[in-house]
Amino acid sequence: MRFPSREEAGQELAVRLLEWASSGDLANVTVLALPRGGVPVGAEIARVMAVPLDVLVVRKIGVPGSPEVGIGAIAGDDPPVFDRTGLRALDLSEDELGAEVAQARAELHRREHVYRGGRPAPDVRGHSVVVVDDGLATGITARAALRHVRRGGPLRLTLAVPVCPPRTAAALRDEADDVVALHQPEQLRSVGEWYSDFHQVSDQEVLDALRERHPAG
Numbered sequence: 001m002r003f004p005s006r007e008e009a010g011q012e013l014a015v016r017l018l019e020w021a022s023s024g025d026l027a028n029v030t031v032l033a034l035p036r037g038g039v040p041v042g043a044e045i046a047r048v049m050a051v052p053l054d055v056l057v058v059r060k061i062g063v064p065g066s067p068e069v070g071i072g073a074i075a076g077d078d079p080p081v082f083d084r085t086g087l088r089a090l091d092l093s094e095d096e097l098g099a100e101v102a103q104a105r106a107e108l109h110r111r112e113h114v115y116r117g118g119r120p121a122p123d124v125r126g127h128s129v130v131v132v133d134d135g136l137a138t139g140i141t142a143r144a145a146l147r148h149v150r151r152g153g154p155l156r157l158t159l160a161v162p163v164c165p166p167r168t169a170a171a172l173r174d175e176a177d178d179v180v181a182l183h184q185p186e187q188l189r190s191v192g193e194w195y196s197d198f199h200q201v202s203d204q205e206v207l208d209a210l211r212e213r214h215p216a217g
Contacts, residue, residue: 017045021049034142035055035201036200036202057108057115058145064096071140073140075108131157131158142175156178161180165186
């Protein structure tokens with residue numbers, strides 16, 4: 001089956017997460033969505049659960065000469081997280097990716113400024129945090145995101161996605177307290193094939209979603 005849209009995927013995830021949170025305190029939950037595609041999913045989760053939404057900007061680190069191929073990811077000012085298997089397969093070292101890391105970090109900071117302006121990142125210490133994306137393949141961006149949030153001292157850390165391969169979900173259980181994935185196909189050629197509408201989410205859509213959850217900002 002395919003999701004009609006990211007919003008409907010978010011609604012399905014919200015139902016699953018409400019079951020997960022039924023014995024917890026929803027007032028202590030924060031949703032952090034990975035822009036841009038994770039934001040429509042996370043916005044629906046935040047709306048249904050009536051909890052805050054914010055963004056967690058993570059940038060993929062591309063392979064030299066093939067920037068569309070992700071070999072790592074960064075979040076905040078944290079050290080890069082690399083796909084070690086991919087590095088070995090491509091006979092690359094971390095030192096050879098300095099330019100790509102710098103470029104990714106510059107774009108990360110630019111997007112943080114666009115999405116937040118002067119608003120600080122949320123303080124997650126003592127909160128239950130749900131990190132959301134619209135789907136995962138290798139999971140390298142989610143790994144960087146989860147490690148970044150973990151450094152903030154959350155009470156509980158959950159990764160929630162509509163779709164990802166079972167091997168990716170299993171690998172990320174080392175980083176999160178819970179991994180919630182609605183569909184776990186053995187073969188995942190692309191996340192987009194799991195959506196009828198998989199349009200490129202714009203910066204304006206991200207800003208509109210954030211404004212709805214932060215009307216004073």
